[in-house]
Amino acid sequence: MPKPLPARLFALATALLLGACGPEDPEPASASEGQARQPLMFNGHDYLFIRSARSWWDAKAICESLGYGLVTVNDASEASWLRGFEGPHSWWLGYNDTQTEGVWRWSHGSSSYVQWQSGEPNNVGNEDCVHDNWSGRSGWNDYPCDLGQYFICEALP
Ligand SMILES: [Ca+2]
Ligand SMILES: [Ca+2]
Ligand SMILES: [Ca+2]
Numbered sequence: 001m002p003k004p005l006p007a008r009l010f011a012l013a014t015a016l017l018l019g020a021c022g023p024e025d026p027e028p029a030s031a032s033e034g035q036a037r038q039p040l041m042f043n044g045h046d047y048l049f050i051r052s053a054r055s056w057w058d059a060k061a062i063c064e065s066l067g068y069g070l071v072t073v074n075d076a077s078e079a080s081w082l083r084g085f086e087g088p089h090s091w092w093l094g095y096n097d098t099q100t101e102g103v104w105r106w107s108h109g110s111s112s113y114v115q116w117q118s119g120e121p122n123n124v125g126n127e128d129c130v131h132d133n134w135s136g137r138s139g140w141n142d143y144p145c146d147l148g149q150y151f152i153c154e155a156l157p
Contacts (some may be wrong), residue, residue, distance in 0.1 A: 115132075
């Protein structure tokens with residue numbers, strides 16, 4: 001079980017996330033989106049679904065500033081649970097080949113589980129970061145790291 005997060009971290013997270021949902025957020029806030037910014041738990045891990053379109057690098061830094069990392073997908077049950085919150089959007093995961101083209105790693109932790117969409121990864125135009133639910137289709141696509149996407153943080157063990 002992860003350690004309970006102190007109240008001051010929640011305050012920081014709330015302030016940061018509300019601040020992050022300014023002009024870059026293409027969608028109006030709603031009650032359900034507000035709830036989605038609170039940590040959700042699955043299998044003993046806390047997650048944040050952050051509905052602010054950021055580069056993969058910014059997303060990674062924001063997760064880390066909160067004591068999380070970009071999500072590592074460990075198995076099909078976690079992938080399925082995540083998808084239940086994704087709606088029509090695509091979301092950054094921690095998977096990337098930023099270090100060596102074609103050598104895929106997780107930014108935080110490790111996993112041998114993969115769920116590529118058909119024909120992916122294809123590195124079209126140099127795609128080194130992975131998002132889930134591209135075009136509303138199940139599975140992963142490699143995508144340019146500097147384009148803005150919503151993102152999922154998972155608490156570090
Ligand atoms: Ca995980
Ligand atoms: Ca690549
Ligand atoms: Ca691709």
